[in-house]
Amino acid sequence: MxxxxxxxxxxxxxxxxxxxxxxxxxxxxxxxxxxxxxxxxxxxxxxxxxxxxxxxxxxxxxxxxxxxSFDSPYDHSLHGDKTALSPAAQRGEALFFGEKLECSHCHNGLNLTDNIRAANMPFPETGFHNTGLYNEDGKGAYPASDHGLRTVTGNAEDEGKFRTESLRNVALTGPYMHDGSIATLHDVLAAHYSKGGRSATGPHGENPLRDQFIEPFDISEAEIADVIAFLNSLTDQSFLTxxxxxxxxxxxxxxxxxxxxxxxxxx
Known part of the structure; x- marks a missing residue:
């Protein structure tokens, strides 16, 4: 640090x-x-x-x-409190961890991220992913000042890869994505991930460097509301105060x- x-x-x-x-x-x-x-x-x-x-x-x-931060309603639910999550949040949890959305491929574990380092691990797990947010040239380019992991490694295949952030307290950390280019959690789901990356609807189409786990999916407004209810359950009020x-x-x-x-x- x-x-x-x-x-x-x-x-x-x-x-x-x-x-x-x-x-x-x-x-x-x-x-x-x-x-x-x-x-x-x-x-x-x-x-x-x-x-x-x-x-x-x-x-x-x-x-x-x-x-x-480990005192959210979601944490209470994990520890056996069956009343900690609302019915909507429970439905959202099932969607989040289910095969339809597949959010948990990258957002998993204790902090809902695939970046994990523990004392008993021989090597840390580090997750960097290109979510298809941009495709400036049809070949997967991100904005010139914003190449992601490629800036560090110099490897072309790392263009647009960014570290997976924790989702704890995510309802309070907007705007979203690495550059704050999406204003709301609703738009993160509806205008980005459900499209297989926002760039898929742009002039150059889907990003060819997009991570294999970022695939388009159909989702209703009711389901989006349920997923957001689950994400709200990750807010830890005792941490915030x-x-x-x-x-x-x-x-x-x-x-x-x-x-x-x-x-x-x-x-």
């Missing part, structure tokens, strides 16, 4: 936080914030609270590792414990 954080902070393809070339300004701005200055002194006594690339990426990664995840600028403590004499930080 420490390495991954460098991409949104400093990458120019695509630009996310846009801090490339502005590292000094970034660290100066954080150092000038009284709350961050106090927090970094406690978190990094060995660095004397210095706000640097090393401590910033460690701080963000450490926070990200606490973001665990956890005060530990609130804006530190609003909750920064007035007094913080000092580092221990051993220099190992507060316990």
């Amino acid at each position: 420490e390495k991954q954080m460098l991409i949104p902070m400093f990458s120019d393809q695509p630009v996310e936080l846009g801090m490339g070339g502005q590292e000094k300004a970034l660290f100066a701005r954080l150092s000038d914030d009284p709350c961050y200055a106090r927090l970094f002194r406690v978190a990094f006594p060995e660095a004397k609270g210095a706000i640097t690339l090393s401590t910033v990426t460690k701080a963000i990664a450490s926070f990200e590792r606490t973001l665990l 956890n005060p530990a995840f609130s804006d530190p600028g609003k909750t920064c403590p007035l007094a913080l414990p000092s580092a221990s004499p051993s220099g190992k930080g507060a316990q």
Whole structure:
């Protein structure tokens, strides 16, 4: 996660936080914030609270590792609560995991993604897929600044492949797809996946590099509503309202414990 954080902070393809070339300004701005200055002194006594690339990426990664969301109605259902899902959500669950839609080929397991890494696994499972969102030239091209995995590997066959994201709390994370080009979950199903990829209805037809699991299917408005009800059941309200995840600028403590004499930080 420490390495991954460098991409949104400093990458120019695509630009996310846009801090490339502005590292000094970034660290100066954080150092000038009284709350961050106090927090970094406690978190990094060995660095004397210095706000640097090393401590910033460690701080963000450490926070990200606490973001665990496993208290949704779907989780309660998995643990035996037969009342946790509405009838519509139960019908949507059957469609989601069934052969008609085949969503679970890529969205499966604990976090409903085929990207899995566990302590007892010899190798992580990594899923990157081309869903046929674009076909700019009839040969499968994605927009010039948006080649997906190909940008990293340089392999032509990786054009348009993107990492499968978790569907946890997906009802709250729109707009959708890697570039936010689809506004609603309804359109994700009706205008994209049911067509075998949105590009299939465009001037160049279906993307020849489209993943084998992305096939068109017939789906009614009632069935779409049921699938969306299931996706809504992945929302974890306790996660969303956890005060530990609130804006530190609003909750920064007035007094913080000092580092221990051993220099190992507060316990």
